[in-house]
Amino acid sequence: xxxxxxxxxxxxxxxxxxxxxxxxxxxxxxxxxxxxxxxxxxxxxxxxxxxxxxxxxxxxxxxxxxxxxxxxxxxxxxxxxxxxxxxxxxxxxxxxxxxxxxxxxxxxxxxxxxxxxxxxxxxxxxxxxxxxxxxxxxxxxxxxxxxxxxxxxxxxxxxxxxxxxxxxxxxxxxxxxxxxxxxxxxxxxxxxxxxxxxxxxxxxxxxxxxxxxxxxxxxxxxxxxxxxxxxxxxxxxxxxxxxxxxxxxxxxxxxxxxxxxxxxxxxxxxxxxxxxxxxxxxxxxx
Numbered sequence: 001x002x003x004x005x006x007x008x009x010x011x012x013x014x015x016x017x018x019x020x021x022x023x024x025x026x027x028x029x030x031x032x033x034x035x036x037x038x039x040x041x042x043x044x045x046x047x048x049x050x051x052x053x054x055x056x057x058x059x060x061x062x063x064x065x066x067x068x069x070x071x072x073x074x075x076x077x078x079x080x081x082x083x084x085x086x087x088x089x090x091x092x093x094x095x096x097x098x099x100x101x102x103x104x105x106x107x108x109x110x111x112x113x114x115x116x117x118x119x120x121x122x123x124x125x126x127x128x129x130x131x132x133x134x135x136x137x138x139x140x141x142x143x144x145x146x147x148x149x150x151x152x153x154x155x156x157x158x159x160x161x162x163x164x165x166x167x168x169x170x171x172x173x174x175x176x177x178x179x180x181x182x183x184x185x186x187x188x189x190x191x192x193x194x195x196x197x198x199x200x201x202x203x204x205x206x207x208x209x210x211x212x213x214x215x216x217x218x219x220x221x222x223x224x225x226x227x228x229x230x231x232x233x234x235x236x237x238x239x240x241x242x243x244x245x246x247x248x249x250x251x252x253x254x255x256x257x258x259x260x261x262x263x264x265x266x267x268x269x270x271x272x273x274x275x276x277x278x279x280x281x282x283x284x285x286x
Contacts, residue, residue: 053286055196056221057187059138061273068128068258069272071107073098080126083156083259087122087238090115094126096262101270102142103192108270111150116262119149122238127156128257134277136286137197137258142268143189150267151176154199156240156256157233158213162267164189173219177234182224192270194220198277198284202230204253213251216284226285 054060061067068079076098082090095113100106113124132155139152143164150162159176166172171181173195187193196218203211212229232251237244241256260269 055138055194055218057140057192057194058271059194059196060271061138062275065136065273065275067273069109069269071098071101071109071270076109079128079130081129083122083125083127083240085122085125085238085240086244087120088124089120090124095124096126099268102144102190102268106270108142108268111260111262111267111269112265113262117264119263121151121235121261121263122240124262125153125259126262127153127259131155131255131257132274132276133201133255134279135199136275136277137199138194138271138273139197139258139269140192140194140271142192142270144266144268146189148189148265148267149261149263150265151261151263152195153240153256153259153261154197154215155201155213156259157242157251158199158215158230159234159239159261160195160197160215160217162261173217173224175215175217175225175228175230178230179225179228182219182222185219185222185224187220194218194271196221198279198286200277200279200282200284201255202251202253203282207253209251209253211282214282214284216286227283 069075076094080094082088082092082094090113097110098107099110101108115124141162146164148164152160152162161170161172161174161176163172167181167183169177169180172183172186174181198216200214202209202213212231215225215228215230217225233240233243233248235243240259242251258274
């Protein structure tokens, strides 16, 4: 990341810059001087905005983002519900427990719903009540023990895997079955981890998919995936929307919510926020 403070530090202590600054001030208003200097040094304001995008554990929601989970029972009930798919076997209110953060102050939510014991994904998954199309997402998770399993589903379709010990294309941090697992970026069991994601929904023309869904992701502040086109929904009808359509290839033009998977493991979540976007071009890199 490039910090504008570093740029100004360089400029301030550059003799040539200081020598000519007074002359430039006389000719150019200060309001136009800053962008002019940035252009001279090959850096646009837009580039600085992108390069200064914050990622990683502890990243706070920007002012124009919506907080989806702040650790409270109130927000869990206000913004989330169960996904009532073909395997659903729980009942409201949500059985996921609010527990003390094992590392920091505050409270978090435990995905270990009793109805999902034995890895019964789709039986007690929770999903936001609001559906989303294109967005920037931040989510933090904590795997309590070896083999801990859950998942983050974009549009309740496309899974970013949360699974300790798996380094395959089905493993931790993978766009499941689409990319390799960036396992080397994992902080490990008993530590907080984060996914920072920009997602662009599939596009359609005359009812047919014309562009695949696309995603870019940082894992614990490190780039893991860039502009990955997602081919299908994996995991069958229990997995999410369109999972049972033509083996997961029958993607429909229906926005879906953010879903968190219950697999009967103590996987915790906190600090979840989302910012809606409108990405005209097929580019999610950030």
